[in-house]
Structure formats: C-alpha cells, structure tokens
Amino acid sequence: MGRVLAVANQKGGVGKTTTAVNLSAGLALAGHRTLLIDLDPQSSATSGLGLHPREVEASIYHVLIDQRSAEDVALETKIANLYLLPASRDLIGAEIELVPLERREYRMAEALIQIRRDFEFILIDCPPSLGLLTVNGLTAADAVVIPLQCEYYALEGLSALLDTIGFIRQTLNPGLEIQGLLLTMFDKRNSLAHQVVNEVRQHFPDQVFESIIPRNVRLSESPSYGTPAMVYDRRSRGAEAYAALTEELIQNTVRS
C-alpha cells in the first residue's frame, strides 16, 4: 500500500518541484515503484521529466474534474520504476471549476484509492497556494514534505502552512502527518541562512530532515535537459543531497 506524500508550501520558489522530481527519481533509482503527480498548472514537474505540457493529452485535470481513472492517465518516464501523472494548461481553471462540485476536497483522495496499490511511493507536487488543488493534495496524503528555503520570507509563511495542515487534519484527513521540513537552497557563505537553519531546528526539533539541500547550479540547469539532476549529474552536490534525503526517507518510512 503506497505511501502518499504531498510536497507543499504556499510560499513560491522554495524548491517544491525540484524536491518532488529529484526525490521521486531517487526512490525509483533505489528500486521502489514510484508515481509523481504534477498538481501545479505551471506543469514544472511534467517538463522537468522531459514531457512538453502542450503534448499531454490526458492529465490530472481529467482525473479530478472528469473522473477519468488515474491508471489510464499515468505515463512511463525515461527512468525505470518512475511513472508520472502529468499536469496540463487546463489545470489553470480547475480551482474555480472545483468549487461547486460534490466532495470537491476529496477528488484526489478518491482517484488514488485503486492506483496506490500499485506503487510504494506516490509524490504530489503542489502549486504555490492554499487553494483547492493544494487542499486536494493534502487531503489525499499520508504526510507532507515541506521544502523551506533558507531565507527570511520563507519563515514567515510557515505558521500559515502549519495552521492549514492542522485544519485539514481536523476536517478532511485525520491521519495527515508531517513527514519532514526540508531545508533548501542553503548557501553556507550567507549568515542569514545559518540563522534560518538554527531557528527551524530549534522550533521543530523532531521534524526537520537531517539532509540539507545546498544551492547548486546543476539543480537549476537539469530541467532544461528534461531530466532530474539525480540522472543528469549524479555526482553534483545537489544530486548527492537528494540521494541522502532519499535514503533518510526510506529509513524513516521502513521504521515507522
């Protein structure tokens, strides 16, 4: 029975997509059947795996709004064991279209009931907002991975996100846990970055991943080659950090 992880943070540009793409690639490369779901209308995860969003025929939009089966829409990728439920442009209108629908917050959770038996891990890349798409991702998830940029503005948004997760746990998904806070784009020459790391570790002692993702140009280059840094340049500092994170997640999941 696959573990469903939502990668979420309403703060923009903190490394959600980069984490979803490289962590799912890491899990697949370690031999675990993994499904990545791109829930962001920007389709960054889709293009980060080499698919062009305009070429996608059926997407997560058709699964959520037209109730097509997730199995029919999921695609193979160039990486063994890694499958993708792509996003497409029509997802832009989905949040408004979902508002009047029955059980609008549970559309994703219901869509995954069957398909989660076929995968060990399912990762959901969420858009930078707390609207109905992210609410669907959090309602379907067992736990949340929260990428947190080592910058001042990133700390500000954290309490709003934790409040939202608490609200979802009370009303829509009682079992929702925090898988971990992931510190990203860490630049060791920047004293503010060190302050952010210390502050987060202090406030959330048991919930921060040991692995820290450094700022690394290979991570921002690899999407232009349509392949994760875990494949494009496995020896880079960015890919090594995501490999360590993958190992840490597998250890945490096996133990619990």
Place this chain on the structure above:
Amino acid sequence: MGRVLAVANQKGGVGKTTTAVNLSAGLALAGHRTLLIDLDPQSSATSGLGLHPREVEASIYHVLIDQRSAEDVALETKIANLYLLPASRDLIGAEIELVPLERREYRMAEALIQIRRDFEFILIDCPPSLGLLTVNGLTAADAVVIPLQCEYYALEGLSALLDTIGFIRQTLNPGLEIQGLLLTMFDKRNSLAHQVVNEVRQHFPDQVFESIIPRNVRLSESPSYGTPAMVYDRRSRGAEAYAALTEELIQNTVRS
C-alpha cells in the same frame, strides 16, 4: 490620476514582492506619492515594510469582501510618500469567498476609483497564482510589471501568463498593457542566466526593462529588518539596480 501597476507572475519566488517593495520605495524616495497594495495572503510585502500581519486590523480583505473604503484602510509607512494597503491572514480564504460574489473580478478596480486620485503610482503585489486575487489585480491595473527569474522554469511559465493577460484584456480590462519584463536574480557567473536574458530580449524586443536586478544578498536580508534594501543599504548592488529601474519607469511613464 495615478498609474496602477500590477506586479504579477504565477511562477513562485521570482522576486514579485522584492520588486513591489523596492520599486514603490524608490518612487516614494523620488518624491512621488505611492501606494503599495499587498494582495498576497502570505503578506510578504506587509512584513517587508515592517508591519506584523497579525497586528493588522483592517486589510485589503475588508476592502475586497466587505467593501470598506481603501482610504480608511491605507496606512502610512516609515518612508515619506509611501503608503500601504496591508494584507492579512483572512486573505487565504478570499479566493473561494469571491467566487459567488457580484462583479467578483472588478472588486479591486472599483475599490481604487476614488483613492487613485490621491496617488501618482499604485503598485499591487500579486500572489503566485492566476486565481481570482491576481485576476482582480490585473483587472484594476493600467499595466503589468512581470518579474522573471533568470532560470529555466521561469521561461516555461511566461507564455501561460501572457495568455492570461491577453484574456483579461479581451474580457475584463481592454486597456491593460505590459509595462515591462524585469529580469531578476541575475548571476553573471551562470551561463544559463545569460541564455535566459538573450532569449527574453530576442522574443520580447521592446518589452524588457534595460535594468537587470542582480542576485544580491542585501535584497534577501532587508525583509528581516522590516525595511526595503532601498533604505536598509542604498549603496548595495541590489538597491542600485532598483534605483535604476525606478528612474527608467519614471522616464517611460512621463514619455508615454
């Protein structure tokens, strides 16, 4: 009659708030009465000017949803000539609350009818999405400033944003122009950044600001002091770039 500029891009973390805060500070320091509107539930612009979002009593939420007057809600800041219409946490639910309301796309445009007579420039910091809050910002604006990070994923989202601006021009706001594309977080040591700059200049020859904002640590530090880099460290490369942008905007606006 003030010029209303929406600072928008659904891609997250590209420098929308940093641009809205430093450009509005630049315009105010140059003697132009300026109003900054924080339309993002994260309230980054509000905290970037030293206000704590929890301390805010009335916000843009009350203007859009309860139709309180913008004049009553606007606050002075520590910078002469600069006023702020703050955001607050209740903005998180605004997008869903706006859906059933009359003239839901025009709430911001109607709220600015009076107050725009009192200011020479009004800047709107939009959230990282194309939902009803950003649609309200674009419908109220004369023109859009589009911050564009010099990264691969940033280029991907641009055509969706330009499509949305075209749609708004056809249906809600016929006069909407593009004030300019602003290249941000430029790192001259990174070859991909140079490629992005060349590609954007090639595709949009007349619409890219001459001023380019470099990646500069002072810009990411200044929010933790609750004051724009234009004030916190006026001699920094980041502040100098925003000062040049301010000058360029004033020249373009006076000329047109």
